[in-house]
Amino acid sequence: MDWAQLDLNPKVVAAVRRANIQSIKEILCLSGPDLQRLTKLSSSDVRYLHKTVAAVVKNDPVVTALQMYNEECPFPTQNRKLSMGCPVLDLLLGGGIPLMGITEIVGESSAGKTQICMQLCLSVQFPRSYGGQEAGAVYICTEDTFPNKRLQQLIALQTMLRADVPADIVNDIKFGNNIFIEHVADVESLNCCISKRLPILLSRGLIRLVVIDSVAALFRCEFGASDSIAKAKCLQKFGAMLHHLSHRFSSPIICVNQITDAINDSYLAQSDFGLSGKVLPALGLTWSNQLLMRLMVSRTQFCVEGAFPGDESALSSGIVQRRMEIIFAPHLPQSFCNYMICTEGVRGMQKTGI
Structure with a gap:
C-alpha cells in the first residue's frame, strides 16, 4: 500500500x-x-x-443481493464462467463452469468425460468475450495416456465447433502450445504436482484451468477398506490444496471421477446424489464435501448417424446420445441436458428437463 x-x-x-x-x-x-x-x-x-x-x-459502490443475483455487481471474477464451448451446455450450467471451486464430472466409462475435459482445455484459451480466460490448461492423467490424436482433431475443427467466434481469432490461437500434460502414478506425485508445479504456471498466467483425469484412480488403488480414516484425511488435504489454488488464481478445477455400484436400494434411497440407476460416485462423502458442483454424465441411447444436435425424432444405430445431469450446485437447480460427441467436439441437444 x-x-x-x-x-x-x-x-x-x-x-x-x-x-x-x-x-x-x-x-x-x-x-x-x-x-x-x-x-x-x-x-x-x-x-x-x-x-x-x-x-x-x-468510495467503493455498495452492492445489493439483487444486483449480485442479476450479475450486475462490479465483481467480474465472481460473475464470469468458463464456457463449455457449446451454447446449449452453457445454458444448462448458467453460463458455464464457475471460475472458483472444484467441479466434478462423474460417470461410467465411455460416457464422454475426457472429451468434455479436452473441450474445456481448448475453450479456456479463447478471449474472455467468448467465454474463455485467454490462458492455457494443465491436464493431469492418472490412468490412461493422454489422447493426443483426438486433441489434434478437435483443434483442427475448432472453427466448425465455435461458429460464434470469428475464424481469424480461432486461427490465431496456438491451442496445442498451451496445454501442459502431466502423467502421475501415485498420490505422492499428484500432491507434488499440485503443490509445487501448478502454482508456478498459475502465478505466471500461463494457465487458468486444471483438469485431473481421474481423481478416483489413485486413491482407490493406494487405500484399502481398512484405511478409511487415512484416506479421508488425504482427500481433505488434497481438496484444500485445490481450493486454495482455485480461489487464489480464479481458476476452475475439473476433477473426473468414477462410479461404483450402490450397496443396496435402501442406501441409494437415503443418499443425496440424485443419480438415476444403482450407481454412486466413488470416494464417498468426504470427497463430495470438497466439491462446488457435481455433473453426472451417462450414455442413454443411439441417434441417427449424422443427425443434427437437437433432432431427437429418429433413433437408430449411429451417434450415441448422452446425458449431462446437474446433481448439485449452489447456484443451479437439478436438471439435465442431452448431448452428442461429434467429430468436432461435444454438442448439446436442445431439449432439456428438470
Missing part, C-alpha cells in the same frame, strides 16, 4: 510504516487502542487515521 497517496500527516504515515502495517484492511481490523499501541500515535491521530482509511473504502 502506498500510504503517500492518502491524505495523511507525514508523521502518521511514518508511524504506520514503522509498525509494519501493509494494508488498509489491517488498519480497519485493529481497534483504536491496538492501533495506538502499535503506532505510538495519539488517540486523535488514530481516529483521524481510521476516518481517512474508512473514507477511501466508502
Whole structure:
C-alpha cells in the first residue's frame, strides 16, 4: 500500500510504516487502542487515521443481493464462467463452469468425460468475450495416456465447433502450445504436482484451468477398506490444496471421477446424489464435501448417424446420445441436458428437463 497517496500527516504515515502495517484492511481490523499501541500515535491521530482509511473504502459502490443475483455487481471474477464451448451446455450450467471451486464430472466409462475435459482445455484459451480466460490448461492423467490424436482433431475443427467466434481469432490461437500434460502414478506425485508445479504456471498466467483425469484412480488403488480414516484425511488435504489454488488464481478445477455400484436400494434411497440407476460416485462423502458442483454424465441411447444436435425424432444405430445431469450446485437447480460427441467436439441437444 502506498500510504503517500492518502491524505495523511507525514508523521502518521511514518508511524504506520514503522509498525509494519501493509494494508488498509489491517488498519480497519485493529481497534483504536491496538492501533495506538502499535503506532505510538495519539488517540486523535488514530481516529483521524481510521476516518481517512474508512473514507477511501466508502468510495467503493455498495452492492445489493439483487444486483449480485442479476450479475450486475462490479465483481467480474465472481460473475464470469468458463464456457463449455457449446451454447446449449452453457445454458444448462448458467453460463458455464464457475471460475472458483472444484467441479466434478462423474460417470461410467465411455460416457464422454475426457472429451468434455479436452473441450474445456481448448475453450479456456479463447478471449474472455467468448467465454474463455485467454490462458492455457494443465491436464493431469492418472490412468490412461493422454489422447493426443483426438486433441489434434478437435483443434483442427475448432472453427466448425465455435461458429460464434470469428475464424481469424480461432486461427490465431496456438491451442496445442498451451496445454501442459502431466502423467502421475501415485498420490505422492499428484500432491507434488499440485503443490509445487501448478502454482508456478498459475502465478505466471500461463494457465487458468486444471483438469485431473481421474481423481478416483489413485486413491482407490493406494487405500484399502481398512484405511478409511487415512484416506479421508488425504482427500481433505488434497481438496484444500485445490481450493486454495482455485480461489487464489480464479481458476476452475475439473476433477473426473468414477462410479461404483450402490450397496443396496435402501442406501441409494437415503443418499443425496440424485443419480438415476444403482450407481454412486466413488470416494464417498468426504470427497463430495470438497466439491462446488457435481455433473453426472451417462450414455442413454443411439441417434441417427449424422443427425443434427437437437433432432431427437429418429433413433437408430449411429451417434450415441448422452446425458449431462446437474446433481448439485449452489447456484443451479437439478436438471439435465442431452448431448452428442461429434467429430468436432461435444454438442448439446436442445431439449432439456428438470
